[in-house]
Amino acid sequence: MHRILLLIALIVCCFSAGANAQQKNFSITPAPAWLVPYQPDLKQVPDARDVSNGYYILLFEEQQHVEQSAVYHHMIRQIVSEAGIQNGAEITVDYDPVYEKLHFHKILIRRNGKVINQLQASKFKILQQEDDLSRFIYSGLYTAYFILEDVRKGDQIEFAYTIEGNNPIFEHKFTSLFYLAFSNPVVNFHKSIIASPNREIRFKTFNTAPMPDRQMVNGMQVYKWEMTNLPSMEAVDDTPTWFDNFPFVQATEYKDWQQVIQWGDRVNMVPAPGPALKAKITEFKREAGNNKEKYMLKAIRFVQDDIRYMGIEMGEYSHRPNTPDKILLQRFGDCKDKSLLLATLLKANGIYANMAYVDTYTRGHVVDYLPAPDLFNHAIVYAKLEGREYWIDPTISYQRGNLSMLTVPDYQQGLVIDPVGKNSFTPVTNTGKGKTIIHEHFLLPSDRKDKGSLTVTSIFTMQYADDQRDGLANSSRKDNENTFLNYYKNAYGSVTPDSPLQVTDIPDSNRIILKESYILQSPWKTDSTKDQRINFNMKANLLRDALPEYAEEDRKAAPLQLRYPFSLDYTITVEMPSAGPIDEEELHIRNDYYAIHFVPSVRNNVVTMHYTFETYQDHIPASFISTYIKERKRIDGFLGYYFYLDTDDGAPGDGPSQGLNWLVIGLAIFFAAVFTQYALRFSKVSLQPAGTYAYPPQIGGWLVIMAIGVFISPLNIFNGLIKASIFSNNMWLQLDKSTNATHNVSILQLLLVTELASEIGMLIFSLLLVSLFYKKRDTFPKAMIVFLAFNFTFNLIDNLACNYIFEKKSWETEGVKQLVQSFIAAAIWIPYLIRSERVKETFVMPHEKEMVN
Template sequence: MHRISLLIALLICCFYAGANAQQKNFSITPEPNWLVPYKPDLKQVPDARDVSNGYYILLFEEQQHVEQSAVYHHMIRQIVSEAGIQNGAEVTVDYDPVYEKLHFHKILIRRNGKVINQLQASKFKILQQEDDLSRFIYSGVYTAYFILEDVRKGDQIEFAYTIEGDNPIFEHKFTSLFYLAFSNPVVNFHKSIIASPNREIRFKTFNNAPMPDRQMVNGMQVYKWEMTNIPSVEMEDDIPAWFDNFPSVQATEYKSWQEVIQWGDRVNKVPPPGAALMAKIAEFKREAGNSREKYMLKAVRFVQDDIRYMGIEMGEYSHRPNTPDKILLQRFGDCKDKSLLLATILKANGIYASMAYVDTYTKGHVVNYLPAPDLFNHAIVYAKLDDKEYWIDPTISYQRGNLSMLTVPDYQQGLVIDPTGKNGFSPVTNTGKGKTIIHEHFQLPSDKKNKGSLTVTSTFTMQYADDQRDGLANSSRKDNENTFLNYYKNAYGAVTIDSPLQVTDIPDSNRIVIRESYILQSPWKSDSTKEHANNFNMKANLLRDALPDYAEEDRKVAPLELRYPFSLDYTITIEMPSTWTVDEEELHIRNEYYSVHFVPSVDGNLVTMHYTFETYQDHIPASFLNTYIKDRKKIDGFLAYNFYWDLDEGTRKDSPSKGFNWLVICLGIFFAAVFTHHALRFNKVTILPAGTYAYPPQIGGWLVLMGIGVFTSPLNIFNGLLKASIFNNSMWQQLDKATNATHNLSILQLLLVTELASQIAMLVLSLLLVSLFYKKRDTFPRAMIFFLACNLTINVLDNLACNYIFEKKGWDRENIMQIVQSFVAAAIWIPYLMMSERVKETFIMPHDKEITH
């Protein structure tokens, strides 16, 4: 009886789960009968090196019937490892039940020739995820979620479903943008669009995607793409939002942007303002008097600050705004709601205003696409007053200042929804540009017993003030104090707050001034390289953080993102215990993408380091990245500076930054003595006993070319040692500029000492080779082979160590060339020295007082 009750309860649960799914426009049905034939080759496999996440896509099939408003999806995943069981054993489908129906056709597992059917309506979880709620957007999208049971390595997971219905807001006019490659490899790919021959659909391809094949099937026009073994596509890091290197295709029925504008005009049609909105308009007019500028500013502030951002974008309201009266009544709305409300208020006082569509991702690159209304994800307002143009984003709160200080993000291009206006895009421009001005002032004590101080004054104007105002409003003063404190703790160690954070808001000029005050508990750090000397390492971290990260050397296509617009004026002043001098050069870099300037100055005991950084575009193109990498390396050398102080004498101790590092010179002499001793011992080694040789022939053939290399090698190595900065104190004192915080400084010091030893060893060995070659010694071939092998090994190990210490993702071109040259030299000359008869006949002279070996 207990089992029967349990069975009945389970049946009831399954019934209600199935009924619940049906209520959300979900059902299980056979596959549609309008599909065009397609036979994939399921025996093919991708390149194993291209497989990630433990599975690959054996089949990706998508067929879209425009007239039926339906899209059929069919996929087979091949599980190849345990990771694939974790990552590929779930099926999720998003759909909007307001206008879409989800029909599932099959969920199968194929294992060793057997087919296991897992499709059951009761096992689906229909969830309303609402991932965009964090951005205050409620879309009403549901997710059908299915977890497969008993998935094993080697299984094939096959599923198919159809989503039927389209958003009525688009008036059944076809547009689509889809990809022909993914982040996982696809073995069999099929995409087809089935439409009436009466539809005039245009296509545009991106990133070398092919145009479709066309054919007539059952009186319908079919546009088809069929491909096999499509490799995965990887996205590079730190790219601008608009960059997309995936092959894709756009399809649209719209012939011009004017058609899109006319569509937007129909969507945004609203009735005349109601009583409540008319009362608010009258209030603005009364408060502004005869000044339409004041009226406009009041309207902007009201919509930005008093109408909160919240979007209920279900069904056609994904693109259709609510009426301005409704928005005023409920006091919330999304971007299109707020934009339409503001435009309506402005028009009521004779100010030209219209909604404008922008895309926050593709930005200005939206002009490269064919006309389509679904390319945009944001709405703003374009207005004109007294022949001045204004671009206003009603979703930005806390903007202050007058109309000339209104700024918008870098949207670049906007489509103004006015059928009587321009038939196309307009540049989205700012009427004013802001700046970030930072001043860090250090006061250093004359000894370790006293503490130092740091005051930071940050001034933000225009859009930067808007951002700060918003950030301060959404976080506590205590949280901000802790965030700022931890930033300087990471840079300077023991730092404590001296006085609370001071924030001064100057709304009339749209400025915010933030003042921080800290105590440096022990600014002077002991310097182990000099007796009685201590140092303070100034770090221009705010500029370092503003610069984009290093790009990889092998980055060929992807541009590097730049924060734009951005302007930083950064001053660091250090108040020293006595008068000071700074031995630092100026730096000036400017090109069409960015500019960086550094100017040091000294006035008595006050040292000033002044930096400016400004961007002129939102990216650095791939073709310019090598230049940026070189510029960045130069800039990094100016982002820190060591100040030395002798606490016993109470004077500056910056002499180590000039002249030689005698410790390193002594090490060099020691290494030279050791290696010279071993070279002299090797010089006495002989292979052939004395008196067993004939007079050797003259140097000839390829040995002439080798001889040139042998005699020039000591000069090249010695010249490199002279030019090396390893003997200069300044280089050793600036090592911490180059290393990352994750690595100990002694690692880099050890590397440099090792490089010094290896270069001196190679110099001594090259001099020995000159002697052996000139005397045609029998040990020359062996010594030369050793030299070539060492040269290649040292180059490879040195570059590997540098890449590890500096956390480089790629190899510098110069270093690669150096390794290639040493490899080619070894590959050519080592076999020659081992097999050449001329070598065996030429180098036969033993040492006079031989040591048999």
């Protein structure tokens, strides 16, 4: 009896699962009979280097029957590794049960010649995901999930299904856009569109995609693409939203944009206003009097701020707006709902207004496509009043100011839904342009142990004020304060708030002013290059963040995204304890895409760094990127500056960081031992054979001057090593304060260790030269030539490396002095050592062992 009850329960569960699936327009059926024949070559394999995620697509087949309103999908995944078991063993299909039906035909696993059927209705999980709820959009889409069991490496997973049904909003007129490449390699690719010969379907290809082959099959027109071994493709980072490097095809029945406008007009038909809408129109007219501009502004503010954004886009309401009366009563709607309500309110007072379609991704490049209504993802309003044009986005809240200050994002092109108006696109323009004005004021103390201060004043106008107002309204004051504080902590270390964030909103002029006040706990840092000196590293990070990033290596031919429109006026003032000059030049760069200017100035003890940055387009074209990379490197040199202050407090630090770095001293001893060993070996090398030497003459002529230099050189090198801060423990602890964050401290450590080794080597080398010179050894000339050449090369490389790491645009005086001295010494003495007869006569003595022999 217990077993019978259990069996009944299992049957009921299976039936419930199947019934639940049926209720969601899901079923298991045979493949449709209308498919056109296709025979893939399943023995081919892709390039193994092209496979990612542990599997590749052995077969991708998609057949679309326009008259049946059905799309058949057939896929085979080849699992090649354990990663493929994780990434390729789940099947998901999205569909809208309001107007679509999902029919599954097969789910198979092929393993070692065996076929395992896993298709069971009870194993499907059909869930309503609503991924767009975070954007306040409820679409009604469902996802059918199927998780395969017992998937192993080497398996082939084959599945096929058909989605039947079309959104009735499109009136059974055909449009489609599909890709001919994917992020995984595809061995066999088939795409076909089956339609009545009476349909006039036009195609346009992008990014070298091929046009279809055409043929008649069973009285139907078939458009077909068949390809093999399609390599995987990758999207390019940091490109504008309209850029797409994948090959794709667009198909449409619409002949021109006028047909799309007529469709939009039918979809957006407005019934006569109801009582609630009439009352609202009367209210606005009464409050505005005869001032239509005031009426228009009231209507805009009402729809933007009082009608909350929420879209229920199920079925045909994905594109059909709800009636303005309904939106007014429920006080919420999506972009098309709010746009239709606003256009209706404006028309009611004799103001020209119509909905306009835009696409937030393709933007102005939507004009490159064939006419189709499903190319757009957003609706706004186009209005005219007293000869002026206005573009209004009803989904943007907290816009302030008068009509001339209205702004919209960079949509670029809009299709105005007016059947008697323009039959093509209209440029979307802003009536007002805004700006971001930032002023950072640093007050630095006169002592390294004292605190400094930072005051930041930010002024935002027009669209930038709208953005800030929206951000401030959707987050707490505390969250904003912490965000701003952490920004400056990351740049300047220990920073604490001095007073709460001050916000001043000036609605009439659409301006927002933010004021931040901070305490810099320890603005001065110990200078690692010179004792009794401290420094402050000013960073123009707000401008650095506004500049587009780039990948210099292996960047494909693609445009680089620019923030547009964007205008930044950025001033940094540093109030020093005492007056002093700055070594900084101006920077002026302007081209068709952006302009950046930098002007430094000094007045008494206040240093001012003034930057402006403005963009003219939303991208930098691929042909200009190499120029931008060069200019960006130059710009980076102006985005930071070291301010120095000499102190009288002796050592550059105190506490446990003082003293010698014994690890460095140990390295110095090690290097000295190694170089001494090599020096001793070299000292025993002779160029002259035994018995061939003659007693050399006394030192004379120019060799007297050389002798002075040879004997003084070890003393100078040793004196420099003793005074160097490289042996100071504090210097090594402060390395992270010595360079900008863009450079790894390890690079600087490697440079310092290399310098130490070179200096020790030069010291040992100079002592060897003293010995060789005193003994008039035959190896002295060649050794001296090597020493002079190495000294110049070392100084040159050292200066270049220091300037790169410390991001200086001009070399330090001391470094240039040493480089020039080493160059002059090499230029004079190397030719002399090579050509002088006195040198050849004087340095002839072999090693003592050679003489004994």
